[in-house]
Amino acid sequence: AEAAELRERLGAVKHTVLVLSGKGGVGKSTFSALLAHGLAADEAKQVALLDVDICGPSIPKMMGLEGEQVHQSGSGWSPVYVEENLGVMSVGFLLSSPDDAVIWRGPKKNGLIKQFLRDVDWGEIDYLIIDTPPGTSDEHLSIVQYLSAAHIDGAVIITTPQEVSLQDVRKEINFCHKVKLPIIGVVENMSGFICPKCKNESQIFPPTTGGAEKMCQNLNVSLLGKVPLDPQIGRSCDKGHSFLSEAPESPAASSYRNIIQRIQEYCDQRPFQEEKII
Amino acid sequence: LLSFLPERSNLAGVRHILLVLSGKGGVGKSTIATELALSLRHSGKKVGILDVDLCGPSIPRMFRVQDNDVHQCDSGWVPVFVDQDKSISLMSIGFLLEKPDDAVVWRGPKKNALIKQFVADVAWGDLDFLIVDTPPGTSDEHISTVEALRPYRPLGAVLVTTPQAVSVGDVRRELTFCKKMGLRVLGIVENMSGFVCPHCSECTNIFSKGGGEELAKHAGVPFLGCVPLDPQLSQSLEEGRDFIQEFPKSSAFPALAHIAQQILDGTLQRSS
Numbered sequence: 001a002e003a004a005e006l007r008e009r010l011g012a013v014k015h016t017v018l019v020l021s022g023k024g025g026v027g028k029s030t031f032s033a034l035l036a037h038g039l040a041a042d043e044a045k046q047v048a049l050l051d052v053d054i055c056g057p058s059i060p061k062m063m064g065l066e067g068e069q070v071h072q073s074g075s076g077w078s079p080v081y082v083e084e085n086l087g088v089m090s091v092g093f094l095l096s097s098p099d100d101a102v103i104w105r106g107p108k109k110n111g112l113i114k115q116f117l118r119d120v121d122w123g124e125i126d127y128l129i130i131d132t133p134p135g136t137s138d139e140h141l142s143i144v145q146y147l148s149a150a151h152i153d154g155a156v157i158i159t160t161p162q163e164v165s166l167q168d169v170r171k172e173i174n175f176c177h178k179v180k181l182p183i184i185g186v187v188e189n190m191s192g193f194i195c196p197k198c199k200n201e202s203q204i205f206p207p208t209t210g211g212a213e214k215m216c217q218n219l220n221v222s223l224l225g226k227v228p229l230d231p232q233i234g235r236s237c238d239k240g241h242s243f244l245s246e247a248p249e250s251p252a253a254s255s256y257r258n259i260i261q262r263i264q265e266y267c268d269q270r271p272f273q274e275e276k277i278i
Numbered sequence: 279l280l281s282f283l284p285e286r287s288n289l290a291g292v293r294h295i296l297l298v299l300s301g302k303g304g305v306g307k308s309t310i311a312t313e314l315a316l317s318l319r320h321s322g323k324k325v326g327i328l329d330v331d332l333c334g335p336s337i338p339r340m341f342r343v344q345d346n347d348v349h350q351c352d353s354g355w356v357p358v359f360v361d362q363d364k365s366i367s368l369m370s371i372g373f374l375l376e377k378p379d380d381a382v383v384w385r386g387p388k389k390n391a392l393i394k395q396f397v398a399d400v401a402w403g404d405l406d407f408l409i410v411d412t413p414p415g416t417s418d419e420h421i422s423t424v425e426a427l428r429p430y431r432p433l434g435a436v437l438v439t440t441p442q443a444v445s446v447g448d449v450r451r452e453l454t455f456c457k458k459m460g461l462r463v464l465g466i467v468e469n470m471s472g473f474v475c476p477h478c479s480e481c482t483n484i485f486s487k488g489g490g491e492e493l494a495k496h497a498g499v500p501f502l503g504c505v506p507l508d509p510q511l512s513q514s515l516e517e518g519r520d521f522i523q524e525f526p527k528s529s530a531f532p533a534l535a536h537i538a539q540q541i542l543d544g545t546l547q548r549s550s
Binding site for chain 1: 384448455473482483509513
């Protein structure tokens, strides 16, 4: 009966993309937010961004929605809309103060994730993007389990170039294989920094073992692209604005746009079928 | 009222226990834990590191012992020593994985059981400091670790953040966690605070600046300092080198040494 409820709610979602990483702080939420903005630039598309990082919900701030609350109606919880065609849901909206901590063990986190999927009235969506916390634990298992009622196009995995990140990201890739989650590809974030003054490049997070490129070759997954460090990215996120709108000419914006396009192409190749046999 | 401490508890010989926490991932908890351990060692202290990040255990590689095995003795697990001196010892789930790329895909209860074991069953011997490195968040691992350590009265927690608002936003919640769990906050470290170009010395605040310091002021907790982005530090960690010994002139060194000194000063104050 539960599966049927989820199926009903998620039945009108055409494409679902999970944004994952074994490693924290590599730019999952940043990427999820920009992917959402990028896809919603086409006003004809309906985009939803779901933040299931229950302990560290970054999405409300990044989308300029801090302080917003969730409203309930007869048809369920209403997402908070950034644009007419871009709705967001996060535990952040359920907290009354920025100091509130969600100190929950696994089972309670799972319960909320299920509610997010079952009770949010997304309506008909073209793209559902799910931002996750780092790791391979309750949240990840639950999302994959509950979403088996829907159609997951695949996962985008974010990393930074150094081995300390890659060693965790390989685990995430194995997790995807284990739960049969297709991998759309890997994004190497924070890939080099060009000094604005002298234009020399520094490898602040050095790819000592070949970076994402080598890892993707070894593990036979796609490298969707590399994004350099750009101080404007953090500034835009802190202000809750889209970096793609604020610095469209920057090399990082160009990289992000290319990656988003590749993801869109990947999804378009897998047409949505009305009747899903589970 | 202290819980009953078993007579020959494995933590009986540990003088000071401190946790490294952050609400936010990827801010440098493991880095700070590692550099703090190395700095304390250089001050002549015996240090242990307990890595309770089960999904992303970074500590072994930072000491170049990622391929080591762990052995058992009568009192439990023998920690892995990073060198002949035996001045730094480690325990991490990283040592228990058969294949390093294996994901630990466990739900909370199983993680909690292992953490309890890690806290109770590692034969540390005599240590001046036990540093506990944690994953990001405020969930199973954190609750279990703090509860298991409570009878041993930890010194407190060092909270790590990066300067920007998105990180500080999560670390505020970690401060609440500490308050609720009765864990003293030793201070906040603002990591990745500015980058000085090695070619032209221009400083760029890649991840903004000042958020950690402001948070410490706002929350009334000590500010332990700003650590800049330092490619030599990142490289050191990748290769499992002793940054404190080998790169004393590097840009992150003064701040890291200062953090360790404040921790040491704090323990002297506590004893007097």
